[in-house]
Amino acid sequence: MNTKAANSGSGQTQSGRPARLSLADWMPKIVMAPTVLVTLVCIYGYMIWTAVLSFTGSRMLPSYNFVGFEQYERLFNNERWMVALSNLGIFGGLFIFICLFLGVTLAIFLDQKIRAEGAIRTIYLYPMAISFIVTGTAWKWLLNPTNGLEKMMVDFGFVNFKFDWLINPDMVVYCLVIAAVWQASGFVMALFLAGLRGVDGDLIKAAHLDGASTFTTYRRIILPSLKPVFFSALVVLSHIAIKSFDLVAALTNGGPGYASDLPANFMYTYTFTRSQIGLGSASAMVMLGCVLAILVPYLYSELRGKRHE
């Protein structure tokens, strides 16, 4: 088959225009066909399917009795969903902000001809290689109020030290932030460090010759040139935040009560364990909306930027 394809392929190129469509012309399309099919069905088809389900009264099994926007109405009247949404706001906002701050700071500090830079970098980044389930398990132990951090600080002499965030409904969401920052901030550092290494050295030398201090050089020249890195980090981090599911499952299991639920956990609970498929689908569509709200402007500006170049 190979040789046949090869022969007809070359015949086509030599004559410039194909007399008839040969196997070689079809080959790229044939090998891409399964991926095209799967993408159309399993991404776009399923998306539409879930959208359709979100307008039905489906409970334990999908059914197709349409109820309009009823499920969305129920969703936004559901206290648990509103808690999950506001948790996403707090968690996402803090997680993104702290990761960016730590990431930029550590990257700049590491970029000062540090001894053993490689080793330090390796230490900063290793949490990114492990599963959120492992991260959650570890922090569940570190933050547990009886034997964890609190006991250690008391042992160290801080007798009144109290740390019960993991079982405090008002504070538990910050436990998610701590664990998620631990896992992802090293990755942001790596992104910015790669960006810093790409900054034009002549620009920096020129600034120094003009008498600019290191601080001014960073603030006026280097950091502004890292804007693209900043935006990719922002997109990746918000994406991680919106999709966060495993961290909650392992660290708090949504508790105490449902105080630390995130939308992804809400969706899973209602769809798979509470037999509320319609409501679960509606929540999934809202999550998709959040992602698109971030992604579409980003892709748009990326593509436009490339056209300008």
Next chain:
Amino acid sequence: MSNNAISRKTSGVDKALRVALYTVLLVAAAFYLIPFIVMLITSLKDVEEIRTGNLLSLPAALNFDSWAKAWSSACTGSSCGGISPYFMNSFQIVLPAVAISTLVGAINGYVISLWKFRGSDLFFAAMLVGCFIPFQVILLPMAQTLGWLGIANTTSGLVFVHVVYGVAFTTLFFRNFYQSIPGELVKAARLDGAGFFTIFYRIILPVSTPIIVVTVIWQFTQIWNDFLFGVAFSGFDTQPVTVALNNLVNTSFGGKEYNVDMAAAIIAALPTLAVYVFAGKYFVRGLTAGAVKG
């Protein structure tokens, strides 16, 4: 290179700054390292030592009992055979899924960058969006489909799911890599009579080693660490290790055994940590490529 910190005169202020710099970096390093050290210490203590000591107190003697228990006799929800069967499940899911998604991604990337056809760029863009959708949107339809295909709750089902949603990323990696191969190379080979697969096999594949390594590591880490698909689509005896670990930690009959939990967590993290330690460079490259070019 920005080497702004080099100053010709090392005044006292500079020295102080330098000390502050190292202090911050080392404190940060401690923040990242300590959780793992605590896990390790805890896994080597017995329950009594955990109860009386604190996070950083060292065990009196190295005690590997909890490792043995985590591996072969701890209870994970339905059964009490440790996490070893699920550790093996993960390998059975990860290896075929990585191999298939990498191969498909390589061929897709080859077509999209060197055998463009009408609509191939548009399709690539459509696929990129697929990298970013929250998977909650496809969970239920996929569960139904797996049921119809008769592979619900099976290892093959999980392999299928991971391939389907991994191909977008692998295609992206290979496409970006093959973009830099000049199209003339393929044209010349075609004039010489080489066909689609011959060119791929003889010209493209031999230069692809770096991107294959990056892709394999990326996919291995992603699929090994997956929890969502594992918990949604696996049966009792096909659960990946992440799901088993979560069950182990959350099912406690009687007293909580944190040492066993920690040993199990480290075991579950070992394969990807090993990959990171031995091929960190490629791991980082995959991370940054996925983020920056995405």
